[in-house]
Amino acid sequence: MGGTSPCASCKLLRRRCTKDCIFAPFFPSDDPHKFAIVHKVFGASNVSKMLQELPVQQRADAVSSLVYEANARMRDPVYGCVGAISFLQNQVSQLQMQLAVAQAEILCIQMQQEPQMPESQEITVSEAERSYLMQNNLMGGMPQLMSFASPSNNVGQEQLKRESLWT
Numbered sequence: 001m002g003g004t005s006p007c008a009s010c011k012l013l014r015r016r017c018t019k020d021c022i023f024a025p026f027f028p029s030d031d032p033h034k035f036a037i038v039h040k041v042f043g044a045s046n047v048s049k050m051l052q053e054l055p056v057q058q059r060a061d062a063v064s065s066l067v068y069e070a071n072a073r074m075r076d077p078v079y080g081c082v083g084a085i086s087f088l089q090n091q092v093s094q095l096q097m098q099l100a101v102a103q104a105e106i107l108c109i110q111m112q113q114e115p116q117m118p119e120s121q122e123i124t125v126s127e128a129e130r131s132y133l134m135q136n137n138l139m140g141g142m143p144q145l146m147s148f149a150s151p152s153n154n155v156g157q158e159q160l161k162r163e164s165l166w167t
Contacts, residue, residue, distance in 0.1 A: 008035040013044055022051050026063040034067055041070040 006017035007024040012035055017024060023044075027035040038047055047066060051059050069081055076083040 005029045008032040009039070009044060012036055012039060022048055026051075026060060037070045037074060038063075038066050041073045042066060 006029060007021055008027040008029050008031060009023035010017035010021060011029060012032060023035065027038075042050075050062065050066075054062055072080040072084055079086070
């Protein structure tokens with residue numbers, strides 16, 4: 001910068017800010033806290049080395065990442081960003097589980113509200129009709145459905161109607 005106002009890093013480190021100062025473009029003098037926190041976590045020398053090793057077009061992104069990580073490390077010295085990421089992943093997982101439960105509840109309510117077929121409309125098939133359908137291979141996957149309307153299965157249906165998922 002060389003001239004009137006040194007950058008935040010040079011001001012904090014109490015050194016003269018030169019025109020080729022590597023920190024000057026990223027740590028302006030009007031935001032000293034930004035460099036102070038990065039310096040406290042990573043050290044000025046390490047940050048300087050990292051920035052010098054990077055191409056010029058990637059340095060701004062690197063500084064942004066360093067500032068974010070430094071802030072995260074100040075809040076959570078052990079886990080830093082990883083702690084924040086883990087917390088957010090757990091929160092997403094919990095919300096997905098809550099969503100699945102809510103969708104299941106909606107489906108159950110919709111199924112309970114669908115009109116039930118009255119017993120007078122149930123299809124009954126005599127043994128002669130059943131054997132005819134079986135011989136002519138017309139029942140396909142129907143045997144399960146045909147046996148569903150038998151009187152012995154109505155007892156199970158009544159129990160299911162009385163039983164509720166909400167009790």
